[in-house]
Amino acid sequence: MPEQHWMLDNTLHFGVGIEDTFVPQERIGQRRLDEYELTQHYEHWREDLTLAAEAGAEFIRWGIPWFIVEPRAGEFDWRWLDEVAAFTRELGLRVIVDLMHYGTPMWLDNQFLNTAYPERIAFYARAVAERYAGTWDDFTPLNEPVINAIYCGETGAWPPYLSGQDGFVKIVVALCRGMVRSQQEIIAANPTARIVSVDAGFRWEGTESPVPFDILEERRFLSLDLTMGRIDANHPLHNYLGTHGVTDADLDWFRRNAVFPDVIGVNYYPGFTTVEYVGNTIIPIEAGTTGLRELLALYYDRYQLPLALTETSRGGPVESRLTWLTESITEIQTLRSEGLPIVGYTWFPFFTLVDWLYRNDLSTPDDWFIHMGLVDLHRGPDRVLERRKTPAFDHYRSLVRASSGAAVGRP
Template identity: 75%
Template sequence: MSADTTRKDAVSAQHWMNDGSLHFGVGIEDTFVPQERIGQRRLDEYELTQHYEHWREDLGLAAEAGAQFLRWGIPWFLVEPRPGEFDWRWLDEVAAYTQEIGLRVVVDLMHYGTPMWLENQFLNASYPERIASYAHHVAARYKGVWDDFTPLNEPVINAQYCGETATWPPYLSGQDGFVKLMIALSRGMVRTQQRILEANPAARIVSVDAGFRWEGDETPLPLEILLERRFLSLDLTMGRVDENHPLREYLVEHGVTDADFGWFQTNAVKPDVVGVNYYPGFTTVRYVDGVTVPVEAGTIGLRDLLTLYSERYQLPLAVTETSRGGSVQSRVDWLGESVAEIDALRAEGMPLVGYTWFPFFTLVDWLWRNDLTTPDEWFIHMGLIDLHRGADRVLERRKTEAFGRFQELTNSRRGPTPV
């Protein structure tokens, strides 16, 4: 029996998400890509949305909305400005405030960006140990205040942007690049979970990956590869990629060795909760003449993805991101429709334990990084709160009707206070 399995047996009964309730949360968009190059600006969502200046207000609003938990990310590149040197001043304030207002945080340790000093970013030979060391320090310092962690957000999208489409550093491309990134990211996720549990054996791990669905006959890769790739990070980190895995040949073709497979099987880890990100308007896509076209899939797509993950992993599930862009009314409608579908799935026996509206407030489209216009021209209003810039250039937080509806839901369904 592995140490990870022993730890799971010891703490599973006290896991706050396993009390039988559906826990409601919100998340603050926290993508960080601090590296710049000609034609591409630094991307820091906290900076663009003025969260650094308004963090107390933002966290207070999350608590006011009735959120039982908050998905919130640490800007690693700021907290560890030099290798092994940490600046905890701001993080200490945030941690103390979340404890003061009773807001549980599922800490997003890595949301795309690496520190400036880490050459070649995710492909640096020391990356898995570097991120694991940072995670260990965070888990040790905030033990008892922050005990819930996501080792890395959306590994498949991360591997696509950084390894397949050369959109973000280290700018690899093609299937060879995708696989190299996926192996590096997955090694980092394994080592991160191991080092977190060394620092805090009672810590809980919430994995988070984007859901993917396809319609139509045209796909950029064979459909059977796409269908399996969406599960690849979990399959690797959980040691499930054996000789019979559907992607074994694909991975070997792109440089993965028997030693690599053996390492993942020897070091297999398992999350406490499997998080699935789903957006009804663009999680499902169709390819038309090589161009990606989003397809509206509504609650059908949500049910489909959650069923796939539930049957494959037999673990508690959470919707770790969902929302809808457009009018406030469309957000209100999706809140009602998606929660009703989750209620139905829970009634059918699916172990759904969490629902997260993400983002909590307006975000700046990642394409802003490649543009010369202001952040305001790239605002995407998908949240319960909209941002509006005043004459003083300050971004005002304005509650929408969706905020009120979310508050009503959480107040009417509030379960036992998490311990």
């Protein structure tokens, strides 16, 4: 029988994450988006991982650029990944491997709509799990499937550029088939592997929306409900899915192939997880720890599985980051004392990221820098991005040390 997941030892584990969005496809008016390239992580990965360990992180959410590692279908270039894996082992830094963070390889035409997509990503997932078993044993098959479906299927911002509810459903079903097959292949290759699902939490305020609120409320759970085989004729989204081409045979496939995560990861940002619609415009709403508490409780009530806060941070002045670090960790500890099985806390991103809107114009990456991390990036006259620790770095480290070993309470 597989050993218990290291996260499930009744303590709160602290990590950080490196922003790793990849959209390598270009078209007129939209350029390539590769966060590792834009933040010079490809050049400074040893320094970045060392800093993560120095900050006190036990684990890191770190993504593989699939489009680079498998440059041609079925052909892998492991050289860089082998170095990264060896170095994380040397540091004693656990990696929750982000197998797919939006971008597909260039050779996969029509991206997620390619009929071979579920098997292609499963083939890649198995190859990674086999090669790094014993070093990397924790996997997120696909980051934020609902956000992915919004950008690629509902708003047409990213390839394959579908739009509307029909596009959303087509993309999310394809993604979920890929997630199921990936998890199956990961576990087949490495039975000790464990799965941390990750999706963005959503909250809504206001009285109007282009999509009915009852659909929105359920849609945030759609990827988990599909992959866990929970959708049948009585599910609130059964008719919605059927209207957009999902058949009972499709749903039966998910039920027969149901997979379950060891930990459900929820991403929450106090300044923009909660939104209000004004016409078709989305306005972010500040929700603080109230939104965090509500969202984590919703996921636990629905699935009764261990939870991790897999992304949280706040942009702006360092002072605001310091405040949110204290407030969010305190709230997580309070929830644990009340019996909610929260097993992980992740400050994400660890360092400055480049806003995704960079893809849509010709401004420099520096014009799109968002400083949300424990480390800020500053470009020197030699064009190298220097990594500078902020006061949030030391504050995170002190909070981790103070929280070490705190056990979850019982209701």
